[in-house]
Amino acid sequence: MLAQCGRSFAARGIQLSNNRATSQSNGRVGRRYLARRLEILRAAGKQFRVSGFAETGMRDIAAAADLSPANLYNYFQGKHEILFFCQDVSLDRMIAALEKARRLRASAAEKLRLVIVSHLRCVLDEVEGSAAHLLTSALPPRLQRCLVVKRDRYEEGVRQLIAAGARTGEFVPCDPALAARAVLGALNWSVRWFNPDGALTAAEVAEGFADYLIRGLLAKPDSLRRHSPVRKLQSPIRKFLPQDVKRHAEAGRFSER
Amino acid sequence: MLAQCGRSFAARGIQLSNNRATSQSNGRVGRRYLARRLEILRAAGKQFRVSGFAETGMRDIAAAADLSPANLYNYFQGKHEILFFCQDVSLDRMIAALEKARRLRASAAEKLRLVIVSHLRCVLDEVEGSAAHLLTSALPPRLQRCLVVKRDRYEEGVRQLIAAGARTGEFVPCDPALAARAVLGALNWSVRWFNPDGALTAAEVAEGFADYLIRGLLAKPDSLRRHSPVRKLQSPIRKFLPQDVKRHAEAGRFSER
DNA sequence: TCATTTACTGAACTGTTGTTCATATTTTGT
DNA sequence: ACAAAATATGAACAACAGTTCAGTAAATGA
Numbered sequence: 001m002l003a004q005c006g007r008s009f010a011a012r013g014i015q016l017s018n019n020r021a022t023s024q025s026n027g028r029v030g031r032r033y034l035a036r037r038l039e040i041l042r043a044a045g046k047q048f049r050v051s052g053f054a055e056t057g058m059r060d061i062a063a064a065a066d067l068s069p070a071n072l073y074n075y076f077q078g079k080h081e082i083l084f085f086c087q088d089v090s091l092d093r094m095i096a097a098l099e100k101a102r103r104l105r106a107s108a109a110e111k112l113r114l115v116i117v118s119h120l121r122c123v124l125d126e127v128e129g130s131a132a133h134l135l136t137s138a139l140p141p142r143l144q145r146c147l148v149v150k151r152d153r154y155e156e157g158v159r160q161l162i163a164a165g166a167r168t169g170e171f172v173p174c175d176p177a178l179a180a181r182a183v184l185g186a187l188n189w190s191v192r193w194f195n196p197d198g199a200l201t202a203a204e205v206a207e208g209f210a211d212y213l214i215r216g217l218l219a220k221p222d223s224l225r226r227h228s229p230v231r232k233l234q235s236p237i238r239k240f241l242p243q244d245v246k247r248h249a250e251a252g253r254f255s256e257r
Numbered sequence: 258m259l260a261q262c263g264r265s266f267a268a269r270g271i272q273l274s275n276n277r278a279t280s281q282s283n284g285r286v287g288r289r290y291l292a293r294r295l296e297i298l299r300a301a302g303k304q305f306r307v308s309g310f311a312e313t314g315m316r317d318i319a320a321a322a323d324l325s326p327a328n329l330y331n332y333f334q335g336k337h338e339i340l341f342f343c344q345d346v347s348l349d350r351m352i353a354a355l356e357k358a359r360r361l362r363a364s365a366a367e368k369l370r371l372v373i374v375s376h377l378r379c380v381l382d383e384v385e386g387s388a389a390h391l392l393t394s395a396l397p398p399r400l401q402r403c404l405v406v407k408r409d410r411y412e413e414g415v416r417q418l419i420a421a422g423a424r425t426g427e428f429v430p431c432d433p434a435l436a437a438r439a440v441l442g443a444l445n446w447s448v449r450w451f452n453p454d455g456a457l458t459a460a461e462v463a464e465g466f467a468d469y470l471i472r473g474l475l476a477k478p479d480s481l482r483r484h485s486p487v488r489k490l491q492s493p494i495r496k497f498l499p500q501d502v503k504r505h506a507e508a509g510r511f512s513e514r
Numbered sequence: 515t516c517a518t519t520t521a522c523t524g525a526a527c528t529g530t531t532g533t534t535c536a537t538a539t540t541t542t543g544t
Numbered sequence: 545a546c547a548a549a550a551t552a553t554g555a556a557c558a559a560c561a562g563t564t565c566a567g568t569a570a571a572t573g574a
Contacts, residue, residue: 033520054311055395058562068523070564079562138312172472178457178465181450182443189442200435208435215429216473290550315532325553327534336532 040065045086091150098157108165117206124202171217302343341400348407355414365422374463381459428474
């Protein structure tokens with residue numbers, strides 16, 4: 001009875017079916033548990049982004065999250081699962097922004113601008129942006145497949161957005177897949193050089209990138225409004241949202257072992 | 258006398274001053290030694306590109322280069338030095354292309370196109386392209402500093418190319434630093450998705466990227482010639498050039514320990 | 515208050531990593 | 545052909561990774 005008490009809640013949150021996990025997210029202890037999970041994800045995501053996945057040790061993550069290394073295993077099954085959730089959060093945010101842009105009643109250029117700005121915010125935000133979605137390898141096949149599906153869905157959405165613009169004549173005729181990859185490449189690569197203490201804020205980078213990347217697509221570039229009506233980056237520091245907590249609890253079903 | 262004979266040539270090539278090293282590159286044994294070094298670099302660069310630096314073990318490199326792991330240390334001081342030379346080769350090629358474009362008597366757009374195409378060739382070429390220059394961390398400070406200087410020189414060159422185009426009015430007014438980073442980001446990220454067995458060849462990707470990325474800069478985009486006079490990618494499979502061999506021999510002076 | 519669950523930890527375990535060493539095999543110069 | 549230099553290797557080493565475990569401290573609920 002003594003040896004089994006440790007790790008019990010984590011085991012419940014991770015290994016059991018999602019209905020049990022979600023029911024546990026109510027109540028005080030469940031809340032604290034999930035909040036701590038997110039703290040860890042935040043710390044790990046930052047470390048992954050600045051140092052890379054393989055270069056970041058569990059002891060580093062533990063130190064950054066102010067935990068003992070062993071305690072990490074009360075919240076996650078292992079390093080791979082931490083990476084998985086980091087990527088999952090990022091991808092879900094991006095997909096949400098994409099779908100918001102889709103529903104927008106606006107030109108293709110304005111939709112694309114919203115996607116670009118949201119993508120950069122998700123990836124560059126110093127506090128919680130977990131650029132870990134940039135990494136793919138070294139995950140168990142099942143988790144990896146799950147992420148690849150999401151990533152492909154996102155990319156496909158961007159492609160369709162560009163293709164739609166080209167169909168209406170707002171954009172120049174082009175290969176939407178290639179253009180989308182150029183755009184997303186420029187965005188994703190930004191984590192490699194962006195410095196939050198540097199000359200440009202994330203919002204300024206986003207504006208500049210959007211101007212340039214959209215201009216290359218527009219059939220009549222001079223019609224581009226330099227200052228688009230889409231609102232700029234606001235509140236670069238954002239806390240984890242309640243729906244994130246919810247989703248984390250539900251996502252346990254993707255774990256294996 | 259017996260224990261010292263092993264590793265002696267490698268030691269000469271790596272640790273001693275460069276004049277001694279370069280003098281050794283003549284003669285049969287020296288040639289074979291340097292050729293093998295390049296074979297190793299090629300194999301390692303490919304592995305680094307597909308798996309990442311930390312994820313690639315010395316045993317993997319040895320297997321890919323058809324060597325015993327221990328034998329690697331007859332050619333390089335260690336893993337970090339292999340990474341260093343991979344990055345060094347890539348950067349030198351890119352800088353060479355940049356300076357060739359500079360000397361070109363052509364429009365800024367054509368110069369930029371040459372740089373873009375060369376960059377993608379260097380980075381995507383299945384056979385010898387060592388995209389390892391994408392990685393930076395985990396190198397001894399001295400080696401790292403050397404690479405950062407080269408990379409910054411290259412980036413600065415691209416910036417100046419864009420700035421010059423903007424000055425003459427050929428390009429739209431913009432932040433050259435930001436535009437350069439967007440361009441280079443799109444190019445560098447290509448190694449993450451490009452599949453040599455996929456639908457598009459490296460040359461086709463290069464053309465499409467160049468069209469799009471340059472179009473975003475042009476003040477009068479419709480003046481863009483879709484098929485620029487700059488020759489397309491030729492002979493995607495290229496062997497290591499003699500000057501590469503020479504440079505490798507000279508570069509030993511950057512090593513430490 | 516007390517018993518039980520939850521949260522946490524130091525130390526140890528296991529596998530892998532980069533690396534070295536003693537030695538064997540091949541190549542070179544004479 | 546023979547000694548010396550050069551090239552190559554299997555086996556082992558030390559360090560470190562992710563992970564586990566026995567057990568302690570804290571929180572919870574009655």
